[in-house]
Each structure stands twice: as C-alpha cells, then as structure tokens.
Amino acid sequence: MARFARQAIADIPYHVINRGNNHQTIFFRIADYQFFLDALESAKEKYLCKIYSFILMPNHIHLLLESVKEGGYLANFMKYISQRHGQYINKRYNRTGTLWEGRFKSCPISTDRYLLACSRYIEMNCVRAGIVKSPEEYEFSSYRAKIGLKELEWLDLDPMYLSLEDTPKERQKRYHQWTRESIPEGEWDTVRRTIQRNWALGNDKFTREIENILGRGFEIKKAGRKHKIG
Numbered sequence: 001m002a003r004f005a006r007q008a009i010a011d012i013p014y015h016v017i018n019r020g021n022n023h024q025t026i027f028f029r030i031a032d033y034q035f036f037l038d039a040l041e042s043a044k045e046k047y048l049c050k051i052y053s054f055i056l057m058p059n060h061i062h063l064l065l066e067s068v069k070e071g072g073y074l075a076n077f078m079k080y081i082s083q084r085h086g087q088y089i090n091k092r093y094n095r096t097g098t099l100w101e102g103r104f105k106s107c108p109i110s111t112d113r114y115l116l117a118c119s120r121y122i123e124m125n126c127v128r129a130g131i132v133k134s135p136e137e138y139e140f141s142s143y144r145a146k147i148g149l150k151e152l153e154w155l156d157l158d159p160m161y162l163s164l165e166d167t168p169k170e171r172q173k174r175y176h177q178w179t180r181e182s183i184p185e186g187e188w189d190t191v192r193r194t195i196q197r198n199w200a201l202g203n204d205k206f207t208r209e210i211e212n213i214l215g216r217g218f219e220i221k222k223a224g225r226k227h228k229i230g
Helices: 002-006 030-047 073-092 113-123 168-180 187-197 204-214
Strands: 014-019 049-057 060-067 105-108
Touching (some): 014 073, 014 187, 030 049, 030 073, 049 073, 049 113, 060 073, 060 113, 105 187, 113 168
Antiparallel strands (some): 014 060, 049 060
C-alpha cells in the first residue's frame, strides 16, 4: 500500500509518519532536532507545503502537512527532509547505511473535528511515550507555539485551530484547554489505525470522496460498533 502515500491531493491535510530503521534513534542531541527543524522550514518553501502540526520523537516523526499544489510536492517534501537528515546524521556520527525505516506512511484527513483529533494525537505523543507529563514540557513539537509559549514563524495555523476563537490569545488558551479535555473512547486507536494502513481519516462522506479520487477502498467493513471521534 506504500505507493498510495505518494498520491497526495492538494488542499487536503495529511498525517505523515516516518520511523528510524528498525526503530533506531534518529535524534541523538539537541542540535540534531534543530537541524531537522531547519530542514522543515527549508522544505516548506521549496515544495509548497503547509506545516500544521509536528512532533520529533527520538526514533520517529509525526507531521501534519498540506500541499498547496497537485503533484508530488508532499512526497518530494518528505524525500528532501529525510535525505538531508540522513546525510547529516551519518556524517556527524560517522555512520553508514539507511537511517529511515523506508517509505513514509500517510493518510488524508477531513477538515473538521478529525483534524483537531489528529493534531492532539501528534502533539500528545511525548506524553503517551512517558517522556513528559504534559505536552508543553516537550520542546520539539508544534504544541508550545500553538499555546503561545514559543514563536515559530514558519508554522501554519490549520482552519480548525483558527476556528476555536477570534483572537490569537483566545485561540491559544482554548487549544490548551481542549488538549486537557478527556479523550473520546477510540480516538487514538482510530488515528493510529488510519496512519498505519494509509487510510483516510474522516466521516463516511469524506472517505468515499477520497476513495473515488484515488481509485481504492480503505477498509473491509466489519460488523460491530464503530469507534467515534468527537
């Protein structure tokens, strides 16, 4: 299914994940994280992708991206940052071989509550992993910028985040409060399952639309209660 990760549709957000080969470490020092952040900023301008959310974990990354043009912009964006970081790590630590597990995984997301759920899933990754107790403690994610604790001029604000409140300070406060709210049953499992299988994340109408565009089905329907988000 990896080839479908290349068929990114313009103006639709995508949850993207890539891991270190065999789950190996891809960030060893603070300077390594900073190099990757600089690469993100450079790739954003070069390949015309918006960056809505991100987190850099010791052995993998999550990104929430949106290409502003049709074509292979998202795939080229990922190729660019992966190659740059791989070359940097190999040179800095005198190592050889591939750094990344292989092709990245991705899934399109509808611009509604599912987009907010995906952002929360990404930015809470450091909490789920037990690295910190709250997401604002983690330096290498978009969360601190979105609640006003850090400036990232190149970070884009997704439409759902912008719809939370009217002013920047009100949005920051509301987003901070929202991430503290209880997580609906099945939300994280749903986000995890869609990215692992390169499925679409959204309601039935959105899923059908993406299936028609890509010419593939995302899921074999099974009996039983569905997990819901929101």
